[in-house]
Amino acid sequence: MRRPAGRASYTYAVARGFDPAQIAGLRGVDDTKVYLVPYADIVAAVSSVPLAEFDEAALRVKLERLEWLEAVARAHHAVVDAVAACSVTLPFRLATVYHGDERVTEVLRQAYRRFRGALDRLAGRVELGVKVSTDPEAMISAAPARTSGGVPSPASPSPGKDYLRRRREQHRQRDDAWRQAAAVAERVETTLAELAVDTRHHRPQDPRLSGARGENVLNAAYLVDAERAEELATAAKGLDRQAPGARVEVTGPWAPYSFALPDEALPQGGDGRVGPA
Amino acid sequence: MKRSPRGRFANREVALVDLLDRLLAGGLVLTGDLTLAIADVDLVHISLRALITSIKADM
Numbered sequence: 130m131r132r133p134a135g136r137a138s139y140t141y142a143v144a145r146g147f148d149p150a151q152i153a154g155l156r157g158v159d160d161t162k163v164y165l166v167p168y169a170d171i172v173a174a175v176s177s178v179p180l181a182e183f184d185e186a187a188l189r190v191k192l193e194r195l196e197w198l199e200a201v202a203r204a205h206h207a208v209v210d211a212v213a214a215c216s217v218t219l220p221f222r223l224a225t226v227y228h229g230d231e232r233v234t235e236v237l238r239q240a241y242r243r244f245r246g247a248l249d250r251l252a253g254r255v256e257l258g259v260k261v262s263t264d265p266e267a268m269i270s271a272a273p274a275r276t277s278g279g280v281p282s283p284a285s286p287s288p289g290k291d292y293l294r295r296r297r298e299q300h301r302q303r304d305d306a307w308r309q310a311a312a313v314a315e316r317v318e319t320t321l322a323e324l325a326v327d328t329r330h331h332r333p334q335d336p337r338l339s340g341a342r343g344e345n346v347l348n349a350a351y352l353v354d355a356e357r358a359e360e361l362a363t364a365a366k367g368l369d370r371q372a373p374g375a376r377v378e379v380t381g382p383w384a385p386y387s388f389a390l391p392d393e394a395l396p397q398g399g400d401g402r403v404g405p406a
Numbered sequence: 407m408k409r410s411p412r413g414r415f416a417n418r419e420v421a422l423v424d425l426l427d428r429l430l431a432g433g434l435v436l437t438g439d440l441t442l443a444i445a446d447v448d449l450v451h452i453s454l455r456a457l458i459t460s461i462k463a464d465m
Contacts, residue, residue, distance in 0.1 A: 199422055202429050222433030236436060258424060331427045338423045386428035
């Protein structure tokens with residue numbers, strides 16, 4: 130079990146088998162060479178990383194360092210994207226690491242039916258992200274009130290009243306923007322549900338992370354047949370600026386990260402179950 | 407090191423926050439040999455804390 134000086138197999142995704150020459154030269158996390166571990170008609174995209182860099186203790190520390198997290202996330206994503214350009218792809222979550230390729234083969238063997246089922250469901254489909262947020266522009270007029278809030282202006286005959294009036298206005302504008310964004314989000318959901326095969330909701334993005342893009346009301350992912358992706362993106366963008374307080378943003382196409390899990394929760398620890406043949 | 411983009415998944419620069427939604431809350435979760443204990447929500451929590459801390463440090 131313990132291999133202190135060893136290497137580990139960082140696993141990016143599982144895909145239907147394809148010619149490894151298509152990803153020749155592809156580099157993954159830590160600038161390691163990406164290769165395919167085959168089993169039957171599926172493959173895992175893997176690279177060999179230093180075990181010491183990716184064991185649990187190391188990850189706990191490193192995940193707190195943004196530069197490391199971002200570098201690994203972008204490297205992981207680049208590999209998933211490259212593989213998805215070659216074949217139908219089931220992306221793995223960040224930092225799925227095994228003790229060597231034999232273990233990867235073992236996992237492919239044990240979960241083969243599950244992987245095949247997922248790949249069949251994802252074939253020919255892509256993920257699009259659609260976010261609905263309140264428009265930061267709609268709240269700009271409300272912002273200055275905050276800076277002068279506690280300090281009565283000597284020029285004003287009734288600074289207290291002015292302050293309260295500004296605060297009320299500020300709240301009203303924010304509530305308006307929120308209401309408008311929520312209404313647009315509802316329309317987005319109704320409209321896109323007809324075009325999409327499946328929908329997932331991510332938790333709303335923290336405005337501290339997304340910058341000054343307003344308050345995130347809807348953070349959804351849509352699984353869509355590739356040939357309808359443009360139509361879905363156009364429909365979503367068509368709902369942008371339908372209300373002054375709401376913005377709609379489309380991201381992707383993504384490899385189907387948000388749809389790598391089936392609807393019902395997976396049985397924990399059930400990966401080894403193959404079932405009767 | 408950078409590869410040329412291929413097909414419809416050309417590797418455009420994507421916002422980190424959108425990427426982390428997918429890589430930390432999406433993607434297939436298997437019981438990796440090394441990541442068992444931090445496979446799920448913990449990872450999201452840790453990373454968001456890291457992000458927020460780093461953004462605060464920038465200000």
